Amino acid sequence: VLSSHFQSPLPPPMASSEKDAALAATPSDGPTIFDKIIRKEIPAKVVYEDDKVLAFRDVSPQAPKHIVIIPKLKDGLTGISKAEERHTEILGYMLYVTKLIAKQEGLNDGFRIVINDGPKGCQSVFHLHIHLLGGRQMNWPPG
Ligand code: TR5
Secondary structure: OOOHHHOOOOOOOOOHHHHHHHHHOOOOOOOOHHHHHHOOOOOOOEEEEOOOEEEEEOOOOOOOEEEEEEEOOOOOOOOHHHOOHHHHHHHHHHHHHHHHHHHHOOOOOOOEEEOOOOHHHOOOOOOOOEEEEEOOOOOOOOO
């Protein structure tokens, strides 16, 4: 039986860079800015839309082409780390749509897809999304 008596009441100390990341965005299951984009309450440059996914240009592009692909139904998918087996169909579909958009955007020589997760992954919006980046030479390691 676990007893709280043996557990420190304090979390382990964090390095300052970890604190910065943790403060950047607090993971939450609440509504995000992406819900407002889905509901067309705030404008976005939509490049693809169907009944299951929406894709729009990132407001702060990190490459000449930077598109965010999201599921319209969040269904608990605040991030990829929350994926359950029931999500496999939408996850596969999102990847397929990402490929369609890469072609639509003319990224015939290559592109990068990224999913940030959690504070150490630099995730800032807690509604699962795929970043599609292209139009320049991508580097490795990504940093
Ligand atoms: O940091 P993560 O991986 O969570 O990615 C979230 C992405 O959403 C970032 O690349 C942001 O630049 C992008 N973002 C944030 C907002 C926004 C957006 N892209 C398009 N339109 C946006 N609006 C209207 N508002 C935002 N806050």
